[in-house]
Amino acid sequence: MQHVIIGSRGSDLALWQAHHVKNQLENLGATVEIKIIITQGDAIQNLSFDKLEGKGFFTKEIEQELLDLKIDLAVHSHKDLETNPPAGLKIAAVSEREDPSELLLINKNKRDNSEKWNLAKGAVIGTSSARRKSILQSLRPDLQIKDLRGNVPTRVQKLRDGNYDAILLAKAGVDRLGLDLSDFYVEVLDPTEFVPAPAQGVLGLQIRENDEAMEQLMAKMNHADVESVIRIERKVLNLMEGGCQLPLGVYCPDKKTAYVAFANSSAEAAKHFRFDLDGMENPAETIVSALKSN
Secondary structure (H helix, E strand, C coil): CCEEEEEECCCHHHHHHHHHHHHHHHHCCCEEEEEECCCHHHHCCCCCHHHCCCCCCCCHHHHHHHHCCCCCEEEEEHHHCCCCCCCCEEEEEECCCCCCCEEEEEEHHHECCCCHHHECCCCEEECCCHHHHHHHHHHCCCCEEECCCCCHHHHHHHHHCCCCCEEEEEHHHHHHHCCCCCCEEEEEECCCCCCCCCCCCCEEEEEECCCHHHHHHHHCCCCHHHHHHHHHHHHHHHHCCCCCCCCEEEEEEECCEEEEEECCCCCCCCEEEEEECCCCCCHHHHHHHHHHHC
């Protein structure tokens, strides 16, 4: 019987994800334990993402434990991962894809049915994501954007406390945690318009390259259909040489179509693109060429 040590961040969402994978592994006959690892992104809560050094600030410490043989498997939100993995590590499987849409939570006194997304004009909206900021500049330039940090329940509580009129969260994370949002007005944003991060809603299961036993186990858990579309999304991010602070959204609902939102900085309004991938030999390269020429 194979024993697997999973490395995970300690947030509610990260632990939900780790336990989700743990259950799947146990169904395959493995015994599993979860080890909580504190990352730079967890330890430093008073700075916005653009002030943190380097990339991978929610993953680096976990990846180091994997390289140091202290864990066997790292469970990540795939969108947090750098597109160039550290030497010696690889993504051996990806999960099913939860709904990749963004969720807009609105305090009920700021609901206005005459405005886009039913959010009042000039409302204060919380997000620290460069991608979300640039898309907001494009679709609702009247809104006041205010930085928002913390895990999902913390962000929701900050909205409840009146620090913001509305906040943006990934729907997948909220769904996984099963949070009670009955005191807010909840709007699900169309992912073909408010374009999500590459691989949003997908878990990346990371192992050491030379771990054959884990590779065989992961092969039983991989969702090849999901992998085929997020490969395009992630390749665009890679070719744009961006981490999670590049204002770039890429969403492929299937292998035939890609929706992209891109800006050179979070202070700029994102431009929106739709690509027909049918018959395209190198879709990611073609998309990037178009983005760089605009």
